[in-house]
Amino acid sequence: WPANDQDAPDMSQPDFDQYLGEYIKPGDTLALLLDYDGTLAELTSHPNLTQMSDEMRLSLRNIADSGKAFVSVISGRDVDGVKEKIGIENIIYSGNHGLEVLYPNGTRHNQGIPKDVADNFDKMIDQLNREVVHHGSWVENKRVSITFHFREVREEKYIPEMAARAKEIIESYGYRANPAHASVEGKPPIQWNKGLAAEYILGSSFDPNWRQRKVVFAGDDTTDEDVMKMIKGTGRSFRVTKDKELVTNADHKIPSVDSVYRLLKWIEARVA
Numbered sequence: 001w002p003a004n005d006q007d008a009p010d011m012s013q014p015d016f017d018q019y020l021g022e023y024i025k026p027g028d029t030l031a032l033l034l035d036y037d038g039t040l041a042e043l044t045s046h047p048n049l050t051q052m053s054d055e056m057r058l059s060l061r062n063i064a065d066s067g068k069a070f071v072s073v074i075s076g077r078d079v080d081g082v083k084e085k086i087g088i089e090n091i092i093y094s095g096n097h098g099l100e101v102l103y104p105n106g107t108r109h110n111q112g113i114p115k116d117v118a119d120n121f122d123k124m125i126d127q128l129n130r131e132v133v134h135h136g137s138w139v140e141n142k143r144v145s146i147t148f149h150f151r152e153v154r155e156e157k158y159i160p161e162m163a164a165r166a167k168e169i170i171e172s173y174g175y176r177a178n179p180a181h182a183s184v185e186g187k188p189p190i191q192w193n194k195g196l197a198a199e200y201i202l203g204s205s206f207d208p209n210w211r212q213r214k215v216v217f218a219g220d221d222t223t224d225e226d227v228m229k230m231i232k233g234t235g236r237s238f239r240v241t242k243d244k245e246l247v248t249n250a251d252h253k254i255p256s257v258d259s260v261y262r263l264l265k266w267i268e269a270r271v272a
């Protein structure tokens, strides 16, 4: 299903043969990078309710244990939270949109944040709580970034104004605001994103010459586009979306978390 086509059928094994069959040959070693929410697990009303299916976990574990694939999950959640959700030991986790990296041996890499910006963090949350948290919206505090959630706001008339004001508040404290799924993400204003984090993880942990190796990425959100841009032309990327009109840097659109599972099953068979 090429980007921008009119129909959005779910994916089958022959689709992945077509997308990846020429790219990943049996015997190749592969780097598999994945987003979490909306990619490995369905979006839910609250982040605590999200669960990855047992089938997805088993397939991911089989790929990670194959000895033929390097696996990393790069999430907007805080790194310990996303590791807890997935629960597989031998993969590299990255959280807070790439600001934190947690290796299987427990080593961590935290991207530095200027002190004046970090000092504004609690004040920003206080103001968000005072001004835009009402009718079901809330602020998720991830220690270095925040997510302002409005998925549970039942009276939709409040949403445009609270989202716009949240963006203003986030930016007034020197943070970057970007729209995401029923939320506004607030990230520190440093030259870092999921794409640069992926580049760092691949270069330091997979292979310094990773651009000559096979890299596959799947993600569903705006922040994932940075990874898609970064591997464009060398890797293969998938944007999880049902939106036929959505403009993306991904090589292909796939419609659902279920189709991500089929992608994993295809890769699992290839690295077996």
Ligand SMILES: O=P(O)(O)OC[C@H]1O[C@H](O[C@H]2O[C@H](CO)[C@@H](O)[C@H](O)[C@H]2O)[C@H](O)[C@@H](O)[C@@H]1O
Pocket: 035, 036, 037, 038, 039, 042, 043, 044, 045, 046, 047, 048, 050, 074, 075, 076, 077, 078, 140, 142, 147, 149, 151, 180, 181, 182, 183, 185, 221, 223
């Ligand atoms: O990069 P990701 O792994 O996709 O994380 C992005 C954000 O995901 C979570 O929020 C989103 O998922 C929630 C649970 O399904 C949903 O309720 C919310 O509306 C979504 O925005 C998470 O809470 C954030 O911290 C992540 O940044």
